[in-house]
Amino acid sequence: MDHILLGDGYASGMIDLGGLLVCQISSFNKVWATHEGGPGNLGASFFEPSPLPHGFYMLGCYSQPNNIPFYGWALAAKPTKDNDDDPSSPLLRQPVDFTLIWSSEFLNIKKDGNGYVWLPTASDGYKAIGLVVTSSPEKPSLDKIRCVRSSLTDECEADLWIWGPGTASDANGFNVFSVRPSNRGTSAMGVFAGTFIAAQQNGGLSTVACLKNAAISNPQVSMPNLTQIEALLEAYSPFIYFHPDEVYLPSVNVCVLTVYFNGGFLQPSKMAENVEGISKRR
Known part of the structure; x- marks a missing residue:
């Protein structure tokens, strides 16, 4: 579609959330899977996005x-160049x-072997957006993931049940849920990041956040x-x-089609003359 004049930020494969560029990754490496428990008692699978574009985390x-x-x-x-010039407080x-x-x-x-679910510990002023799953008891590398400056995050909440050891969610056991922004609506700025949240065996939810669209001056950029x-x-x-021999024309269908295309009803006396002219319409 080279003939389309692209506007700022549109069809670039990235969205600027106010200094933080995000892109959607749909290719994954499977890390661990279980084949029992969860919906349908068929288990669940855990993945990490890969490969990532250059500079993204x-x-x-x-x-x-x-x-x-x-x-x-x-x-x-990844941060934009214009919004990550303070080394003491980077966006990521x-x-x-x-x-x-x-x-x-x-x-x-x-x-499939053993799985381990890790919660990143963020620095003051930062929040974790998701959890890390490994197939080894060793802690992940600190370079594995990035936390986000709190000003670019929003509150989130548990949504759909993904998995637990039983065939139903257990309020006193371990459970995995998808997440969604707590504040939703046409004016809400929360952004779902595709991650998940875990309810620990004591019933408490892991503390992760959603992203926030901080491009306040032009949120539709x-x-x-x-x-x-x-x-x-x-x-x-x-x-x-x-077709010129359409058996249902002229009929009420003409009025319906005319309303759809022209935004108004035809008078019955005008229906026949308009039918003759119909051959191709968007």
């Missing part, structure tokens, strides 16, 4: 239940440590402008053809 692993086809994605992020920062919140070592179910929308419609909108 993982924000957290992705997980989904095994009773549905694979379809997932996760966001990766390595965690200072990892805390093991759960392992499958003592879980007697079908599984990555949306298409009018010229681009018109070009997209010209390239992809369907044509509708009417």
Whole structure:
């Protein structure tokens, strides 16, 4: 579509959330899987996004239940050059440590070896966006993931149940949930990053956050402008053809079609003369 005049931020493969560039990654390396528990008692799989574009960092692993086809994605992020010139307070920062919140070592179910779920410990003024899953009891490298400056994050909450050792969510056991922004709506700025949250065996949720669109001056910077929308419609909108011997014309269908295309009703006396002229309409 070289004939389309691209606008700022549109169709670039990245979205600027106010100094933080994010891109959607839908290719993964499988880290660990279990084949029991969760929806349908079919287990769940855990992935890390890979490969990442140059300069982008993982924000957290992705997980989904095994009773549905694979379809997932996760966001990766990097700072823009104009918004990361303060080395004392970068937009992204390595965690200072990892805390093991759960392992499958003592879980007697079908599984691909053992899995370990880690919560990044963020520096003051930063928040973790997701968790890290490994197949080894050794702590992940601190360079594995990045935490995000708190000003670019928003509160999130547990959404859909992904997995737990049983066939139903146990409020007193370990559970994995997808997340969603707590504040939602047309004016809300929360951004789902494709990560997950874990409820620990004491019932508490791991403390992770969603991203926030801090591009307050122009939150629609990555949306298409009018010229681009018109070009997209010209390239992809369907044509509708009417056969001249269509048995249902003229009829009430003519009025319905005319309302759809022209935005108003035809008077009955005008229906016949308009039917003759219909051959191809968008």
